[in-house]
Amino acid sequence: MGRVTCYRCFWPQKLCWCDSITPMPTRTKFVLLMHPKEFKREKANTGRLAHLCLPNSEIQMGMGFDDNEIVQRQIADPEYHSVLLYPGLEAHNLSSKDPLPSELTRKPLQVFIIDATWSGARKMLRISPTLQRLPRIMFIPTAPSRYVIKHQPQQGCLSTLESMHELLTVLEKSGLDTYSLPEQLHSIFDRMQKFQMDCASDSTLGGYRRQAYGKTSDRKPFRGKSGSRRRYLKIWPNPPEAS
Numbered sequence: 271m272g273r274v275t276c277y278r279c280f281w282p283q284k285l286c287w288c289d290s291i292t293p294m295p296t297r298t299k300f301v302l303l304m305h306p307k308e309f310k311r312e313k314a315n316t317g318r319l320a321h322l323c324l325p326n327s328e329i330q331m332g333m334g335f336d337d338n339e340i341v342q343r344q345i346a347d348p349e350y351h352s353v354l355l356y357p358g359l360e361a362h363n364l365s366s367k368d369p370l371p372s373e374l375t376r377k378p379l380q381v382f383i384i385d386a387t388w389s390g391a392r393k394m395l396r397i398s399p400t401l402q403r404l405p406r407i408m409f410i411p412t413a414p415s416r417y418v419i420k421h422q423p424q425q426g427c428l429s430t431l432e433s434m435h436e437l438l439t440v441l442e443k444s445g446l447d448t449y450s451l452p453e454q455l456h457s458i459f460d461r462m463q464k465f466q467m468d469c470a471s472d473s474t475l476g477g478y479r480r481q482a483y484g485k486t487s488d489r490k491p492f493r494g495k496s497g498s499r500r501r502y503l504k505i506w507p508n509p510p511e512a513s
């Protein structure tokens with residue numbers, strides 16, 4: 271059975287998101303650096319849905335970005351102060367009460383966001399020294415993940431879309447931007463998740479699972495091998511040390 275796909279949101283045309291999304295203009299520019307595996311995940315790709323809501327955002331797919339001319343031009347763009355969203359001691363924590371460093375306030379920010387698992391993100395950073403050199407920002411999430419479908423390995427782990435919501439929230443609180451529709455990203459996220467759960471409970475559909483999804487609160491953190499699937503955006507506030 272063929273299906274017609276919307277090539278903007280990559281969902282089947284019948285479920286296309288595009289008409290239900292209200293674009294949110296931002297002073298900040300967001301560049302999602304997407305691991306090829308994330309890029310292929312189509313329906314579970316929350317980064318792409320966030321991108322559709324944010325007209326001042328772009329997606330660049332790849333592993334290393336030092337040879338990516340578009341990304342290099344973006345990093346050098348004098349209109350923006352470029353930063354990398356990546357937690358760690360050297361990152362400016364936007365959730366803290368610390369005064370903003372002056373370079374964060376002089377120009378609009380261009381935030382590069384790696385959309386990958388932790389191990390994927392570390393590798394992407396390792397092979398992209400131009401990204402390593404960017405000043406870093408981070409935040410502390412205010413709410414646990416709403417994700418029911420993909421088990422979150424530990425508290426404080428967020429999907430890309432949820433991370434974008436948290437980031438926009440702290441940018442607004444810091445006076446660096448305005449966040450016009452704070453409900454929108456979550457409602458899109460909930461709708462996406464409901465669709466996936468409906469598929470999982472219907473044995474005639476492709477996503478059927480014999481065991482229903484458990485409640486988020488019943489989760490136990492993953493250990494061992496599955497830990498390598500952790501997504502770096504979700505690990506706050508104590509990310510593993512880079513190896």
Ligand SMILES: [Zn+2]
Pocket residue numbers: 276277278279280281286287288289
């Ligand atoms: Zn669409």
